Amino acid sequence: MFSQLFVNSLIAGAIYGLVASGFSLIYSTCKFVHFAHGATIAFSAYFFYFLFSFLGLNFWVSAILAVVFASWLGWLMNKVVYKKLRKRKAGNVILLIAGFALLIFFEALILMLFGADVKTIGYIKIAKGLEFLGAIITPLQIVIVAVSFVLLVALFLFMKKTKTGKAMRAVAGNKDAAEIVGISAEKIYSRSFIIGSAIAGIAAILVGLEQNLQPMMGTNLMIKGFTAAIIGGIGSVPGAILGSFLLGFAENYGIWFLPSGYKDAIAFVILFIFLLFRPYGILGIRKNFQK
Amino acid sequence: MISAYFIHLLILVGIYAILAVALQLAMGFTGLLNLGHIAFYCVGAYISALLALAGWPFWFCFLSAGIGAMLFGFLLAIPTNKLKGDYLALATLGFSFVIYAVALNWTGLTRGPLGLPGIPKPSLFGFVFSNNLSFLILTFIIALTSYFIIKQIASSPFGKVLEAIRDNELAVRVLGKNTFKMKSYALGISAFFAGIAGSLYAHYITFIDPSSFTLLQLIPVIAIVIIGGLASLRGTVIAAVVLVLLPEPLRFIGFPSSIVGPARQMIYALLLILILIYKPKGFYGKIELE
Numbered sequence: 001m002f003s004q005l006f007v008n009s010l011i012a013g014a015i016y017g018l019v020a021s022g023f024s025l026i027y028s029t030c031k032f033v034h035f036a037h038g039a040t041i042a043f044s045a046y047f048f049y050f051l052f053s054f055l056g057l058n059f060w061v062s063a064i065l066a067v068v069f070a071s072w073l074g075w076l077m078n079k080v081v082y083k084k085l086r087k088r089k090a091g092n093v094i095l096l097i098a099g100f101a102l103l104i105f106f107e108a109l110i111l112m113l114f115g116a117d118v119k120t121i122g123y124i125k126i127a128k129g130l131e132f133l134g135a136i137i138t139p140l141q142i143v144i145v146a147v148s149f150v151l152l153v154a155l156f157l158f159m160k161k162t163k164t165g166k167a168m169r170a171v172a173g174n175k176d177a178a179e180i181v182g183i184s185a186e187k188i189y190s191r192s193f194i195i196g197s198a199i200a201g202i203a204a205i206l207v208g209l210e211q212n213l214q215p216m217m218g219t220n221l222m223i224k225g226f227t228a229a230i231i232g233g234i235g236s237v238p239g240a241i242l243g244s245f246l247l248g249f250a251e252n253y254g255i256w257f258l259p260s261g262y263k264d265a266i267a268f269v270i271l272f273i274f275l276l277f278r279p280y281g282i283l284g285i286r287k288n289f290q291k
Numbered sequence: 292m293i294s295a296y297f298i299h300l301l302i303l304v305g306i307y308a309i310l311a312v313a314l315q316l317a318m319g320f321t322g323l324l325n326l327g328h329i330a331f332y333c334v335g336a337y338i339s340a341l342l343a344l345a346g347w348p349f350w351f352c353f354l355s356a357g358i359g360a361m362l363f364g365f366l367l368a369i370p371t372n373k374l375k376g377d378y379l380a381l382a383t384l385g386f387s388f389v390i391y392a393v394a395l396n397w398t399g400l401t402r403g404p405l406g407l408p409g410i411p412k413p414s415l416f417g418f419v420f421s422n423n424l425s426f427l428i429l430t431f432i433i434a435l436t437s438y439f440i441i442k443q444i445a446s447s448p449f450g451k452v453l454e455a456i457r458d459n460e461l462a463v464r465v466l467g468k469n470t471f472k473m474k475s476y477a478l479g480i481s482a483f484f485a486g487i488a489g490s491l492y493a494h495y496i497t498f499i500d501p502s503s504f505t506l507l508q509l510i511p512v513i514a515i516v517i518i519g520g521l522a523s524l525r526g527t528v529i530a531a532v533v534l535v536l537l538p539e540p541l542r543f544i545g546f547p548s549s550i551v552g553p554a555r556q557m558i559y560a561l562l563l564i565l566i567l568i569y570k571p572k573g574f575y576g577k578i579e580l581e
Binding site: 032033081084085088090091092093094096097098100101102103104105107108109111112115116216219223226227230259261262264265267268269271272275276279 | 324326370371374376377378380381382384385386388389392393395396403505506507510513514517549550552553554555556557559560561563564567568571579
């Protein structure tokens with residue numbers, strides 16, 4: 001039981017980590033809560049379902065197209081909605097509400113196009129689990145943990161080593177100073193949307209393979225993602241990853257004390273505790289959180 | 292047939308108007324971006340439904356719904372007191388999810404996803420509001436009363452303090468006002484009216500389940516408040532009428548309800564985005580967010 005919960009926590013943490021790191025990347029540069037990140041995930045998961053299960057395209061082709069689609073969707077939302085709002089100097093609360101509206105818009109669109117019933121991608125037919133220290137883990141779940149680990153390391157290196165990554169951190173740290181040295185903040189915003197949303201697209205495929213698709217899946221994942229981001233310290237990508245695993249463990253071990261239906265509620269209780277006592281998270285820097 | 296349907300729509304207008312006017316007090320006047328508003332509505336609906344099913348009279352259920360929701364409002368005010376902007380929005384949203392999870396999982400009380408059927412129609416002094424026209428009149432009276440009470444509150448000295456808190460909380464504190472107390476009153480009163488709107492909804496539809504209280508149901512309310520204009524009660528009422536009636540032609544063109552339902556949410560979301568971009572103060576608003 002203990003080791004099974006450990007494995008489950010690890011898988012949940014890996015998925016939340018992908019959601020939260022993309023979200024946190026966008027938050028760190030753009031400084032607002034991109035609610036529609038959940039919509040990106042849900043819509044890309046459905047897009048993947050459409051390509052792979054409905055049209056019957058090759059798995060890898062569908063996967064690549066889904067990730068490209070996710071990037072494009074994130075880029076588009078930034079260009080069509082957020083950029084216009086920024087241009088008229090809207091505050092981050094306005095951007096948050098706009099993101100919320102986008103999330104609802106896409107969820108309703110999914111509901112309209114695909115219906116309310118649950119969809120399964122069904123790529124891996126035989127889900128024969130491997131026994132591992134008394135816990136059962138399917139090959140797919142191993143892939144999920146491995147992919148997310150590789151991606152998160154790659155993201156970390158990208159932020160540390162590449163020019164774009166450095167520019168992103170510069171904008172995140174001080175936008176005005178970054179612009180003075182010739183970094184275009186708008187360009188960086190756009191790039192963080194593209195990269196963050198691509199990670200969301202990968203998360204969408206993994207979630208789609210592991211769980212079923214439902215129109216409201218985006219909201220749920222999004223909430224887990226930002227809870228994880230807040231726990232770890234919002235705007236800090238390593239923090240988001242740390243927070244994701246903590247959340248995964250808290251949720252799964254919480255089932256020992258509570259009925260499993262309350263799994264989602266555990267996340268919010270943790271969110272509340274952090275907002276009350278440590279709103280800047282574990283790794284976050286204490287600034288601006290009350291502004 | 293159409294007129295019966297029209298009455299149904301007007302009842303919904305009334306319920307949404309109460310919800311939106313209540314949210315206006317917290318969001319427009321006090322500047323609290325409360326995304327947990329739908330949770331108060333949910334609490335009110337469940338309290339009223341459970342009491343009514345236990346045999347209590349309508350007026351008692353109705354008031355308990357308001358007061359119960361108000362207590363939750365005070366409760367929410369405690370942890371969120373110091374939060375602003377993004378953080379407040381996320382915390383209140385989290386609150387609405389906790390309430391939703393409880394409604395879904397506390398099956399002993401709420402019957403979870405099965406919902407509560409057979410909620411009696413309201414009756415007062417022996418008169419049962421069983422047909423929709425009488426219910427419309429009841430809704431209308433309650434909506435009007437709520438509107439005037441909130442209008443009074445907003446224009447009272449207390450309301451002015453709330454507006455001052457919205458504009459500059461620190462300055463109000465410097466003047467020696469207890470802003471925490473003021474904000475929790477505002478949230479409590481706002482929750483009270485959301486609670487009675489929930490009660491009306493429960494007794495009108497006679498069936499509630501947790502799916503009536505999700506984020507999807509929040510979007511029309513937020514859209515009404517922002518499109519009508521922050522801190523404008525008149526705008527809120529006009530927006531409630533327009534927004535509830537606006538997607539209806541879709542139904543008469545002959546789209547099936549599986550299309551009309553999502554289309555309605557999409558229209559609200561789209562309108563909200565357009566307003567935020569092109570007319571950030573809404574139609575009658577006095578202030579912009581933040």
